[in-house]
Amino acid sequence: MGTFLSAARAGRAEKIQSFAKRNIIVIVLIILSIGFAIGNPAFLKATNLINLTTQMAINAMLSIGLTYVIILGGIDISVGAVGALAGVITALVCRTLPESTPLGLVILTQLSVGILVGILFGSFIGIIISKFKVVPMIATLAAMTIARGLCYIFSGGSSVSGLSSNYSWLGANRLFKTEGKPTGWLPVITIVVVLFVIVMHMLLSKTVFGRHVYATGSNINVAHLSGINTNRVTFISHVLCSVMASVGGVLSSSKLQNGQPGAMDGYEMYAIAATVLGGTSLTGGSGSVARAMIGCAVIAVINNGMNLMHINSYWQKAVIGFIILLAVILDMSQKKKKA
Amino acid sequence: MEPTLQAVNITKIFPGVRALTDISLDFYPGEVHALIGENGAGKSTLIKILSGVYTPSEGHVVLDGNKIDFKSPHDAILKGIAVIHQELSIANDLTVAENIFLGMEPQKGTLLDRKLMNQTSQDILDFMKVSIKATALARDLTAAQHQMVEIARVINRKAKVVIMDEPTSSLSKHEITALFEQINNLRRNNVTIIYISHRMAEIFEMCDRATVLRDGQKIITFMVKDTSESELVANMVGRKIGDYYNRQVHTRGKEMLRVEGLNRKGEFSDVSFAAYQGEILGFSGLVGAGRTEVMETIFAARKAESGKVFVNGKEVRFRGPKDAIENKIGLVTEDRRRTGLMLKATIKKNMVLPSLTKNMLKLGFVNRKWEDKTASEMVKKLNVKTPSTETVIGNLSGGNQQKVILAKWLIADSDILILDEPTRGIDVNAKSEFYALMNDFVAKGGCIIMVSSEMPEIIGISDRVLVMREGRISGELRADELSEQRIIELASIGSNKDEA
Numbered sequence: 001m002g003t004f005l006s007a008a009r010a011g012r013a014e015k016i017q018s019f020a021k022r023n024i025i026v027i028v029l030i031i032l033s034i035g036f037a038i039g040n041p042a043f044l045k046a047t048n049l050i051n052l053t054t055q056m057a058i059n060a061m062l063s064i065g066l067t068y069v070i071i072l073g074g075i076d077i078s079v080g081a082v083g084a085l086a087g088v089i090t091a092l093v094c095r096t097l098p099e100s101t102p103l104g105l106v107i108l109t110q111l112s113v114g115i116l117v118g119i120l121f122g123s124f125i126g127i128i129i130s131k132f133k134v135v136p137m138i139a140t141l142a143a144m145t146i147a148r149g150l151c152y153i154f155s156g157g158s159s160v161s162g163l164s165s166n167y168s169w170l171g172a173n174r175l176f177k178t179e180g181k182p183t184g185w186l187p188v189i190t191i192v193v194v195l196f197v198i199v200m201h202m203l204l205s206k207t208v209f210g211r212h213v214y215a216t217g218s219n220i221n222v223a224h225l226s227g228i229n230t231n232r233v234t235f236i237s238h239v240l241c242s243v244m245a246s247v248g249g250v251l252s253s254s255k256l257q258n259g260q261p262g263a264m265d266g267y268e269m270y271a272i273a274a275t276v277l278g279g280t281s282l283t284g285g286s287g288s289v290a291r292a293m294i295g296c297a298v299i300a301v302i303n304n305g306m307n308l309m310h311i312n313s314y315w316q317k318a319v320i321g322f323i324i325l326l327a328v329i330l331d332m333s334q335k336k337k338k339a
Numbered sequence: 340m341e342p343t344l345q346a347v348n349i350t351k352i353f354p355g356v357r358a359l360t361d362i363s364l365d366f367y368p369g370e371v372h373a374l375i376g377e378n379g380a381g382k383s384t385l386i387k388i389l390s391g392v393y394t395p396s397e398g399h400v401v402l403d404g405n406k407i408d409f410k411s412p413h414d415a416i417l418k419g420i421a422v423i424h425q426e427l428s429i430a431n432d433l434t435v436a437e438n439i440f441l442g443m444e445p446q447k448g449t450l451l452d453r454k455l456m457n458q459t460s461q462d463i464l465d466f467m468k469v470s471i472k473a474t475a476l477a478r479d480l481t482a483a484q485h486q487m488v489e490i491a492r493v494i495n496r497k498a499k500v501v502i503m504d505e506p507t508s509s510l511s512k513h514e515i516t517a518l519f520e521q522i523n524n525l526r527r528n529n530v531t532i533i534y535i536s537h538r539m540a541e542i543f544e545m546c547d548r549a550t551v552l553r554d555g556q557k558i559i560t561f562m563v564k565d566t567s568e569s570e571l572v573a574n575m576v577g578r579k580i581g582d583y584y585n586r587q588v589h590t591r592g593k594e595m596l597r598v599e600g601l602n603r604k605g606e607f608s609d610v611s612f613a614a615y616q617g618e619i620l621g622f623s624g625l626v627g628a629g630r631t632e633v634m635e636t637i638f639a640a641r642k643a644e645s646g647k648v649f650v651n652g653k654e655v656r657f658r659g660p661k662d663a664i665e666n667k668i669g670l671v672t673e674d675r676r677r678t679g680l681m682l683k684a685t686i687k688k689n690m691v692l693p694s695l696t697k698n699m700l701k702l703g704f705v706n707r708k709w710e711d712k713t714a715s716e717m718v719k720k721l722n723v724k725t726p727s728t729e730t731v732i733g734n735l736s737g738g739n740q741q742k743v744i745l746a747k748w749l750i751a752d753s754d755i756l757i758l759d760e761p762t763r764g765i766d767v768n769a770k771s772e773f774y775a776l777m778n779d780f781v782a783k784g785g786c787i788i789m790v791s792s793e794m795p796e797i798i799g800i801s802d803r804v805l806v807m808r809e810g811r812i813s814g815e816l817r818a819d820e821l822s823e824q825r826i827i828e829l830a831s832i833g834s835n836k837d838e839a
Contacts, residue, residue, distance in 0.1 A: 218682075221678040225672065226747075228661075229661065
């Protein structure tokens, strides 16, 4: 063939271009933050920023798990419903515990029940996708409706309340009570989420399993021909996703100190939006947990900032919807350029 | 005599690629002119310019003495240039006559003049001496008959120049003879034929002149009767054939792979053979003979319905590619973009994929240090042209991509390499380097099974060749028995084994 554009030139141009594209969302986050800080300087106060982390927490849990599934080239729209179900069941179980139950036991119960619900639903979804080859959208749609239905069945249609005060420790308590801040300043929920973010990010980016996830999402044929058990990778990823969603649901119900059958309605959309905004492509093969967190931050900043500026909350949905559209268009145009 | 068609100083540049440089060629009426060259030499690009698909960046086309500027492929067709592609363009749901008149249907007033269409078509078919009915449905015809219909279409169009792209790749021996009769027919009617083929035997049988293209340039035009096969191939590759194939002397060692009675209904049956240490075993045959399917089955990407596989003398039952890889077998697939590469991932990530588990750290962490070191070593060892191992592999040339895939299996410690059309779509120099790597591998005690549809390649590099036909092994040829003639015979008609 004739002479090629030197691979070096292409490589360098590629690097700069992809660096800019990948970090555009960080720039957006900074610009938004500056904008809202100007709109209301209270935005930058420490208390507000800490509040931001608690506002992001649930969405972050959902996005962590979704990242795995979306990198795989799939989707999971049941994360909201499964989270709500985990919250309801956990509340029901904890309601049977006596008020005097020590904090440690309550937390253990919350997390175990939550994770169990996640494993159950994740396995169900994982099997019908990997073994029965049902398209992820349909498989998780089924899971979503089943989970939501179960929420109402188990709760009898009403909120599950009357829970001990220890129940809200994970979701609402803050550590380091000081004179100036008698209720504490470091939210436990933030710590919990940060821990999960670190572990799940490392699992995805530094382990062999994580590589297998990327490979399967990048080209399932190549992955299979390289000796990877793509069915197992798919199964495990969906279990992880549902477990993250469940723990998110437990944290949410802990925060509100009840189990609501209608909780987290529509949360799956924000979680998907956050993941995609952060730079995880819907076509699979790329992205990371850290990036999903940036996406979550953007959404939380928009909500928080608009509240502080007393902008009608209905506008928030529209703005976020618009930003999602922008993100997907950017994502698609990146694909076209490569083609 | 004036040439019918001329290319005058044609250059074609695409963004970042110079496909053709200063090509000047003449094609005369009644001549069968072969256009030969490796993949990527520029043949397709030249044909596309001559048939109106592309416009030249520099230079022009001359038809019957007039400088011409095709506005579209249709324009070229109207002016008398016809192309018969490798992928035939027959509409299966139409009749033969409708196909012949496609785009130029005769009308009586506003209605289709079916009677005229059928009559004229039948006349042409009779003139060609082929027994096809003009009213037959195209779907009911064989591939060879489809080709006849395309020729009839070309005759109907009163084409002055007919370009044929690898016309015999799916034909049996006697179908090829029938095709040649038609070509001679056309020749007698002063039609110019440009014949693209890799098949030396056919070029020497049918063509008057042959032009060799290499790296987008015209190397030389020969009178076929004044040249030889080795001279043509030497010009195609640009160096002495021995050096091109980088043959080394290797001695055959122990049996490494044996296959007995492998079956998959509809794909292949009763396939049995052995492959040895220190040899390159070629697998030849027509497209669709079942070679890729056999290889994928050995690698356990497909499940065998019956039969046995032995590695180093021991029977193995692979449940999936993972088992094959653990038994040190590697598979370089036919279609690297679809099944060989993670296009958006880096060279490094692609290279280490099958070997991650074997080299991981505690708790399942990837051994980054090993990964970096191994990838850099391989890039150097195989001479992969890239600024770094972090380059996205989609940006590399085909030849370099193939090297990365080869590296992948070397890193996985493969002893047996199955290569399916490994040099497809890569340029001449990369091919030669690849052959050197193959010979190196085998000299160090490995075994290579290579599926290829390129005659010069199979003949040039194999120690032994097995030919498949319609799902069965039809014969085996040792290096000293290898010839294109013999391979084509085994691929299209019969075996040199006793029929069961």
